[in-house]
Amino acid sequence: MGSHASRDFPNKSPYPLPFHHLIESLRTLPGIGIKTATRLAFHLLKAPEEEALQLSREISGLREALVLCPQCQNIMDRDSRLSCCTICADPARDPGTVMVVEDIQTLYSIERTGEFRGRYHVLLGRLSPLEGIGPEALRVRELLDRTGTGEIHEMILATSPTVEGESTALYLARLFKPLGVKVSRIAFGIPVGLELEFVDDITLIRSVEARRPM
Template sequence: MLYYAEPVSKLIEELSKLPGVGPKTAQRLAFFLLRQSRSDAVALARAIVDAHDKTKYCSSCMNLTERDPCRFCCDEQRDQSLICVVEDPRDVVAIEKTRDYHGLYHVLHGSLSPMEGIGPEQLKIKELMSRLSSPHLREVIVASNPTVEGEATAAYLARLIKPMGLKVTRIAHGLPVGGDLEYADQVTLLRALEGRREL
């Protein structure tokens, strides 16, 4: 039984396919969009279609880009001896915001998760391996998330890359700035102790 006009029901149905959006949130979003002007609705629809049609993977680092190769891979000022491996294009943005890393990137588009059917073939690992023969490359930084899947991905990559004679490092994990020791879990505290450095 339809409670809303067919176009509204269809909008709610499509919005509920977004991650983290349940039926109630989809309804709220749909009615918000219906209250907007037609030009705002068209602009949103055009932005979605343009993002879908005009972005692609960089043929080198697999990051999302409008032009190939992407701006990071084209930048000759970046340190060609470093590749930072991340799970998601959003991770590239997070690292860039530090303004302290000036090497190259490689985006895996996920992490190993056998329970979800994600193995090495579903990630951009083959593309990473093809980049590692560069004579300039000296270090691969694995910046996967500090989750079970991220740790498994890091260990898997290290096993593949170390025999090539390259240095493989893992980003440090530990306590957030401003955090209290008493609220940290055991794994976080262990990682913080392992990643300690001399003052």
């Protein structure tokens, strides 16, 4: 089976080649292992033809149907009558408070909480010198342009608590503080029920820094 062969099928796949290829394609999705991919493939095989075709159309047309918001880099409907995404267009949200995130997925994770009523800016990545990702590869210029309008007065850095995420937050803080913008960093706490001995160093440090009186 050439390059499509998998080490999970040491001799040959027990399935017909098209079905095997579908399983291998599903396995490229995050968090999908061989068992889940196989189960999904059988589901698609047993599903009504129109359901499977509809899913195929949605996947194939996804990139064409979406564009990035020119203000915050969130995804938005290409055919939308709005000039920006629905979050940026919402007059009830505070345009002066902007939360900076690494990716669009994080934006929606925060949005699901319903607690943040400002706006966002998506970097579409994080600094990683080892991978050759510098500031020019991120949407920092767009953030500078937004800051230049004088509308932003507070910037909340919500990058990941990793070495790369911390480096990104530090870089942005040094860049925007001299511009008169209040810059803050989200706190990282310790999950309830987790023994401290199993908590990583960065989370422990952040938890101590974010301590509060009792």
